[in-house]
Amino acid sequence: MTGQARRNGAALGAAGWGLGVLSLLTAMPLAASGRLPDRLATHWDSGSGRPDGSMPLWAAALFPALIWGVLAFVVVVALRRTGARAGGGIPGWAAAGLGSGGVMLLGGQASVVRANLDRVRWQEAGSVTGGVVGTLVLAAAVGAAGLLAARRAPGAHRPASSGPDMEIPAGQRIVWLARASNSWLQALAALTGLLALAIVVSVLAGLTGLPFLLAAAPFALACVLVLTCSSVRTRVSEEGLDVAFGPFGWPARHWAAQEIESARVESRTPAQVGGWGYRLSGLGTTVMLRGGECLVIHTLKGKEFAVSVDDAERGAALLNSLRTRHSG
Structure with a gap:
C-alpha cells in the first residue's frame, strides 16, 4: 500500500x-x-x-x-x-x-x-x-x-539493487524494511472498537446493568483481531525475515536466513487466498492486505509464506543473497 x-x-x-x-x-x-x-x-x-x-x-x-x-x-x-x-x-x-x-x-x-x-x-x-x-x-x-x-x-527501506539476487559487499550490512496496511480493515476495527467502547461507557454511566458489559466482549475481540491483521511490517536483515503484525508489532514471525530455501515475487489476489488478512489456503500462508505483488518464501520444511508488501522484489533479492552467503 x-x-x-x-x-x-x-x-x-x-x-x-x-x-x-x-x-x-x-x-x-x-x-x-x-x-x-x-x-x-x-x-x-x-x-x-x-x-x-x-x-x-x-x-x-x-x-x-x-x-x-x-x-x-x-x-x-x-x-x-x-x-x-x-x-x-x-x-x-x-x-x-x-x-x-x-x-x-x-x-x-x-x-x-x-x-x-x-x-x-x-x-x-x-x-x-x-x-x-x-x-x-x-x-x-x-x-x-x-x-x-x-x-x-519503521522508516523507509534502505536502497539496494533490484533483481532476484544481489551482491552484498563483504562487511556491509543491508536492511530492507517495508510496511503495508488495509484502510478498510482499520475502519472495521475502529467501528467494532467504538461499539465496544459505547457499551462500556453506557455501563459506567449507569445507563445499563453490569451484565450488559458482556455484550462488549465480542466487539472488543473483533476489534483486536481485525486491527492485528490490518497492517504488517516486514524486515529483511542478516538475521533473516521478520514479519510483525498490528500497530504494536505483535505477534511476530521470524525465519532465519538458513531456514529459507528460496524467495520470490508473486502476484496474488484476495480471491486466490480466500479473502483478506491472515489466510491459509492451498498456496500456503498469505498475509493479504492488498492484491498484487507479494514477497513469497519457500522454507526448507517445504512450507510457503507470502506477505503483500511494496517493493517485494528487493526483499526477495536480499533474502536470496543472504541464503547464498549462509550456505556458502
Whole structure:
C-alpha cells in the first residue's frame, strides 16, 4: 500500500475516532435525560467531595463535545503545520493526544452522568472520585500505547539493487524494511472498537446493568483481531525475515536466513487466498492486505509464506543473497 493510501487510512481512523467520541459525549446525558435532574452537578469540591457547581442538561451534553472539538482542531492544525510523517501514518504525539483526550472526556462524562443518575436535585449527586481516578489511569495507558505504536513504525527501506539476487559487499550490512496496511480493515476495527467502547461507557454511566458489559466482549475481540491483521511490517536483515503484525508489532514471525530455501515475487489476489488478512489456503500462508505483488518464501520444511508488501522484489533479492552467503 502506498504512502498516500496509508495516510488516507490513518485519516479515516482518526476521523472515525473523532466522530465516535463526539457522538458518545453528547448522547450519554441525552439518553439518560429521563433519569437526570434539570441541572447536572458538574463540579465537586476537592475537600469535601460534594458537588458545588452545575449546568443545564443541554450544556452538560455540549460542553465536553466543544472541548473535544477544540482539541481535535488544534491537533489537525498542528499536523498541517508540521507535515505528514514519512511513513504516512499519524504521528505518535497526535495519536497519544487524541486517544488519551478522548478517553479522559468520555470517562469524565460517564462519571458525571452516573453521579447525577436518579437524583432529584443536582446537590444530591454522588461522588466522582473513583471514576475520575480510573479515567486518568486509562487515559495515561492509551496515550503511552499511542506513543509506543508510533515508535515501532519503521522508516523507509534502505536502497539496494533490484533483481532476484544481489551482491552484498563483504562487511556491509543491508536492511530492507517495508510496511503495508488495509484502510478498510482499520475502519472495521475502529467501528467494532467504538461499539465496544459505547457499551462500556453506557455501563459506567449507569445507563445499563453490569451484565450488559458482556455484550462488549465480542466487539472488543473483533476489534483486536481485525486491527492485528490490518497492517504488517516486514524486515529483511542478516538475521533473516521478520514479519510483525498490528500497530504494536505483535505477534511476530521470524525465519532465519538458513531456514529459507528460496524467495520470490508473486502476484496474488484476495480471491486466490480466500479473502483478506491472515489466510491459509492451498498456496500456503498469505498475509493479504492488498492484491498484487507479494514477497513469497519457500522454507526448507517445504512450507510457503507470502506477505503483500511494496517493493517485494528487493526483499526477495536480499533474502536470496543472504541464503547464498549462509550456505556458502
